[in-house]
Amino acid sequence: MFYKETHPNDEIILNTLSELVPKDHLLRKIDKSIDFNFIYEITSPYYSHTNGRNSLDPVVLFKLVFLKDIYGIKSMRETIKRVETDVAFRWFLNLPFSKPTPHYSTFSQNYIRRFQGTSVFEDIFNTIVHQAISHHLISGTALFTDSTHIKANANKNKFRNAVIEVVQERKRDLENEINAEREAIGKKPFHYTDKTISKTIKESTTDKESGYYHRDNKEKGFMYLDHRSVDGKHNFIVDCFMAQVRLHLDFCINSVIIFIMYPKFSMQIFCLKINAFINFLLMYR
Structure with missing residues (x-):
C-alpha cells in the first residue's frame, strides 16, 4: 500500500547524546584511549582565576582543533x-x-591573546604521544x-633580493676518517676550515x-x-617540525630521535644525505 510520511522532523526524541552515537564510532575510541583532562593543568597559568567572565572550557577549545584536523576540515568556521x-x-x-x-573566532582570539609564543601546543602534542605510548x-x-x-601567506611577486653569508657544508665524518688514516701511517693531519660564501x-x-621554493x-x-x-x-604522528625551505630534512628530524628514546629502532628516511644520517642513528642505537 502506498504511504507518504508527513512531518517526520517534528518527532520528539527522548535520548541522550551517548545513546545516539554508535558504539564503534571513531570518536568513542579516541575518547577511551586519550584523557584530555591534562589540558586543564597545561592551560591554567594563562587564565585569570579571580575575575572576568567564564571562558570557553579549554578542553573544548582544543578538542575543536583536534576535530578539525582529524576530519580534514579546512577552517574553524x-x-x-x-x-x-x-x-x-x-x-x-x-x-x-x-x-x-x-x-568560530574563539580559538583564533584565544591563540592571539593567550597562547601565542608559548609551549602549550607542543606540551599537548607531547602528552598525547606519551599517552599513546x-x-x-x-x-x-x-x-x-x-x-x-x-x-x-605571501605574494610570490612581492620580494626583495637579499645577500646572506652561509658556511659551505663540510663532510666532517669524511675529514675525520682521512685524518685518522694519515695519522695511522705517520703523516700530519690536514687542517680543514669553514668556508663562507x-x-x-x-x-x-x-x-x-x-x-622561496623553486623546483622543476x-x-x-x-x-x-x-x-x-x-x-x-x-x-601516529610522533614529531612535527616546521622550517624554512632552505633547511634540509636531516637537520630537522634530529629531534624525533632524541624524543622517542627507544633502545632499538629503524628509520626509513627520504633524504639525499643518507650517509650522514646513518652515522647519526648509530650514535643513538
Missing part, C-alpha cells in the same frame, strides 16, 4: 558548522544541543619521515620567515617545510 548538527561531535565535546556552539599504540620500532611544502636569495616582504615541474612561491615523523604501528 566549517568545523563549528559541523558541530551544530553532528551528534558525535557534540558528544565528544560534551556539548549538548541545549547549549549554543562557540563562535602507554597504551601500546606506538612501538618506536619503525619510524617513517618525510616533508611536504606548505604555502606561506655569499648567496643571493628572494626574501618575502610579507613573511620574512618563509623561504613544481609550483614556485614562498613556502614552509612541514616535516613529520610517523610511527609504523598505527600511523
Whole structure:
C-alpha cells in the first residue's frame, strides 16, 4: 500500500547524546584511549582565576582543533558548522544541543591573546604521544619521515633580493676518517676550515620567515617545510617540525630521535644525505 510520511522532523526524541552515537564510532575510541583532562593543568597559568567572565572550557577549545584536523576540515568556521548538527561531535565535546556552539573566532582570539609564543601546543602534542605510548599504540620500532611544502601567506611577486653569508657544508665524518688514516701511517693531519660564501636569495616582504621554493615541474612561491615523523604501528604522528625551505630534512628530524628514546629502532628516511644520517642513528642505537 502506498504511504507518504508527513512531518517526520517534528518527532520528539527522548535520548541522550551517548545513546545516539554508535558504539564503534571513531570518536568513542579516541575518547577511551586519550584523557584530555591534562589540558586543564597545561592551560591554567594563562587564565585569570579571580575575575572576568567564564571562558570557553579549554578542553573544548582544543578538542575543536583536534576535530578539525582529524576530519580534514579546512577552517574553524566549517568545523563549528559541523558541530551544530553532528551528534558525535557534540558528544565528544560534551556539548549538548541545549547549549549554543562557540563562535568560530574563539580559538583564533584565544591563540592571539593567550597562547601565542608559548609551549602549550607542543606540551599537548607531547602528552598525547606519551599517552599513546602507554597504551601500546606506538612501538618506536619503525619510524617513517618525510616533508611536504606548505604555502606561506605571501605574494610570490612581492620580494626583495637579499645577500646572506652561509658556511659551505663540510663532510666532517669524511675529514675525520682521512685524518685518522694519515695519522695511522705517520703523516700530519690536514687542517680543514669553514668556508663562507655569499648567496643571493628572494626574501618575502610579507613573511620574512618563509623561504622561496623553486623546483622543476613544481609550483614556485614562498613556502614552509612541514616535516613529520610517523610511527609504523598505527600511523601516529610522533614529531612535527616546521622550517624554512632552505633547511634540509636531516637537520630537522634530529629531534624525533632524541624524543622517542627507544633502545632499538629503524628509520626509513627520504633524504639525499643518507650517509650522514646513518652515522647519526648509530650514535643513538
